[in-house]
Amino acid sequence: MGRLLTYSDKNTWIHRLCGVTKMVFFILWSIVGMITYDTRILLFMFVSSLLLFAMSKTEYHQVATVLKVILFFLLINVVAIFFFSPYQGTKIYGTRSDLLHLAGYYTFTKEQLFYELNIILKYFTVIPVALMFIVTTNPSEFAASLSKLGVKYSIGYSIAIALRYIPDIQKNFQEIKTAQEARGIDMSKNVKLIPRIKNIIAIIFPLIFSSLERIDTISNAMELRGFGKHKKRTWYSERAFQLSDYITIAFILLFSILAMVITFYDGSRFYNPFIILSFIL
Template sequence: MSQENLFGYIPNKTIIHNLSGSTKLISFILLSLIVMTSFDTRFLVTMTIFSLILFYIARIPWRNIKVLIYFVLVFSILNLLTIYIFEPEYGVQLYNSRTVLFEGIGRYTITTEQLFYEFNVAIKYFTTIPLALIFIFTTDPSEFASSLNRIGVSYRISYAVSLALRYIPDIQDSFFEIRQAQQARGLEMSRKTSLMKQITRSAQIIMPLIFSSLNRIETISQAMELRRFGKNKSRTWYRYKPFTKKDFIALALIIIITVIGVLLFFVNDGRFYNPF
């Protein structure tokens, strides 16, 4: 299976790839927190454009992410529909205004305020998802582990996270190999068959893969224990990348963006921007 089909770190020489893992981790945490907290539409739209520009700079191949993007789209639509079903006038309560666009049945009317609120929720996904993909596809797992350790996380936990990230491409690789073998035996799993059959047959492959992965984890943990992993209080990292001038500039930019997002709370007297 070609590496470009795998969901995980892809080596490259972009500006984002060259940043320290610690810089990317801190930036991802700060931007995700401020985006998920804020409901200022102006800020969220700006952040969406910013994250898409970063995504373009990172040069992540579409083939690697298209399935995830489709899943996020479906999830987003379902989430927005669920919000409307359970709270069709939540936006009216938030913005203390009610502008009816279409009359519905009972309380199920379409209001400008509700659409505005759900629009804010939707663009949160399309801001944070590119940031998460950038972090996953541009950060070497070993460097990520050293970054976690650098910000105070135990190196034992950091190493466990590194191993988990390394398993994602391995499991995906095994999944595609098994699926191709099944199709060679006449079990259709492509788009030529129905969606339900694709899901069912994929699940029949994924479940054994999960259990086999647990056995592999047990083997690795025993090997690490035999090598006395975790005996010392600290360790050195082969993939450790020190801070450079680019890292400080990137962190300064992220901190400025975060501060602007926080200041908007005071400007708006809360998290919500109310144009009504």
């Protein structure tokens, strides 16, 4: 039973960073990744996010399922762009070099290929960082960080406790699945997709009910131990800002500014190899 997308306690410098640092990094990194179409910057970000991912010692199985889902949506996204606007690339880069005529309105151009490659690259600059943020950040420490930033602690705590219960819900799901299988409700791959989905829905109902039961107990337990007593609270797992946090934040700020400057230097978000090429030729 793999635990998906939950915090795992490993001792790398990324794990030791404050939650706030990682969140600031993640947000700025994503914003840059979303704004820029500068292929050079995207390539740099892609390579560095893979490096960071490796440094965090995150294993593939920790994120495999989520990754597959994201890749599935990426595929839909890429196909849909071509389907609805096959000449977006030509429009952006101002040239048109046909590669392959498909049918009727649809021709595959170098510009479109380049444009969509950029989109895929954008996904891949953000995905590793996002996944890593989740599996390397201790939920409680993250809640503590949020409250340091001025977010109400009840909100931060709700997020933390939701993250904290992901493995419990997964375990519960497995147990319920087992019970239903015993009654002959097959959820294995032997069953066709539609009845299989129907059978899986049969699990959701008991899952909700046992979770509600659980919520009642936990909220009583929290109240009995004084949660919500004061406007503020202290945090056992709070981490003080360290040198590495300052360095990381300085780096991401600097990088964001630099990336924006490079991106908008020529007045367009798009890095255009076609004009440069035609200029040279």
